[in-house]
Amino acid sequence: MKNLYFILFFLSIGNFCSAQVSLDKEKLLDLYQTQRYAEAAIYLSSIYPPETTDIKALTQIAYCNMMSGNLVEAEKNYQKINMIQPQQIPVLFSLANINSRRGNKKHASDYLSQIIFVDSLNFNAYKRLADFTDSTALKMQYLQKANKLNATEADVAFDLSRIYRNSKDYQQAYDVLKIAITADTSNMILQQALLPIANQLKKYNEVIITGEKLLKSGADGNVVMDVGKAYFFLKNYKKALTLFQMLERMSMQNESVFYYMSLCCREMKNYEMAAKYAKLTIEESISPNITAYYNLLGGIYDEKQQLNLATNAYKKGLSYSPNKNSYYRLGLLYDLKLKQPKSARTYYNLFLKSKDLDKDDQPQVDYVRARIEEFAKAKR
Incomplete structure (x- = not known):
């Protein structure tokens, strides 16, 4: 324009x-x-x-x-x-463009709506309107109208297919992309967008044919994953595992990658590796902050004097990873509120043995050592 x-x-x-x-x-x-x-x-x-x-x-x-x-x-x-x-389309487009550049999406949308009022078949206005709305329903409506006016335009096809995919309308997403790809057979972005949708529709051979061509142009992680899944569902576990291991070497592994690797190894009767990747799957699925979240929950229960719930929350966090704060809070809980010095001493000692103690923890370290000495004196 x-x-x-x-x-x-x-x-x-x-x-x-x-x-x-x-x-x-x-x-x-x-x-x-x-x-x-x-x-x-x-x-x-x-x-x-x-x-x-x-x-x-x-x-x-x-x-x-x-x-x-x-x-x-x-x-x-x-x-x-x-x-x-009034209502000169080039002028309205200019006003929409100016407001877009100044970050005023509402005014830009208003001018584009005026264009639609004047010319209900204006492809560019519908396309731009889709960019300016935060409503998924309106975005779909504008993109559908734009796509109907020009089904081969790549950007609109890509955006519309993504909305269909997110709403699990995989056949619609597939059809939109196929029309645009037919018009531009060298568009790698559209072809890549098609792969996960084709997998959902069980078009595994198509995924492999298209994906292998794309991989010759570079090992994009998403393409590797989609092609690996297609091989897996066709029960070519060896080929699938090779692709998933490629992702591991590229440091692009995640919960899903490890999950499929475990399944491949299991199907190939390599139970040792299957168990290894199953454990890695579990580790990837757990947030590294999970212990901190349980500490937060435990602290809330502690303040509400729900001491058993607080104890369980702290211990649940420790089941995922050692944590000096959890040890310290459990020590305090058993010491000052539950009056169980033996359990308190256990968690105090675990706190003192924590490898990540630093100078900021010194006041807590001094306190814990003093309490442990008091426990020892009380036993004499």
Whole structure:
């Protein structure tokens, strides 16, 4: 759209200049050709008074201001044009673009809606409207209309298929992408987007054929994963495992990768490796912050005097990983509230043995050591 405006802009220069004898045609052309749009805007504004209603002059000034980044003045000029000649689509697009660049999505959407009112078959307006809405339902509606007007446009097809995929409407997502891919068989982005959807539709051979071609252009992790899954579902466990191990070497392993690796090893009767990857699957599925979360929960129960629940929460956190704070809090709980010095001493000692103690923990260390000495004296 920007290029279209640019071409129309220069085509109009000849007529515009010849109609205005006071303009220095060569100077204006030089400013345009050297892209000195700010100077061109100033020059044109010096020729025409602020109250001018000359549409061609206002259009040139507005365009120069927009191209030079003076969006405030550009908007003023385009709004003036819009008042003189309302509902001109190029002007409305310019106003939408200016508001988009200034972060005002609502005003940009309003101008695009005006374009739809004037031209209900305007593909670009629907496409842009989809970008500006946060509503999934409205985004789908705009993209569906744009896709109906131009089913081969790649960006719209990609965005619409993603919405269909998220709503688990895999057949719709597949159909949208296939039409766009047929029109652009070299579009690797669309082909890659198709793979997980084709897997959901059990089109495993198609995934492998397309995916293997994509892999020749580079081992993209998502493609490797999708092709690996296709091989797995076709029970070619050896090939699938090779691909999943490629992800491991690329440091792109995650819970899902380890899960499929474990399943492959199990199907291949390699139970030792299957167990290894099953354990890694479990580790990947657990947040590294899980102990901290249980500490938070335990602290809440502690403050509410729900001591058994607090104890269980702290211990549950420790079942995932050792934690000095959990040990310290359990020691305090058993010591000061549950009055169980033996259990308190156990957790105090575990706290003192924690490998991650630092100088900030020194006050707690001093306190714990003092309490352990008091326990020893009480036993004498």
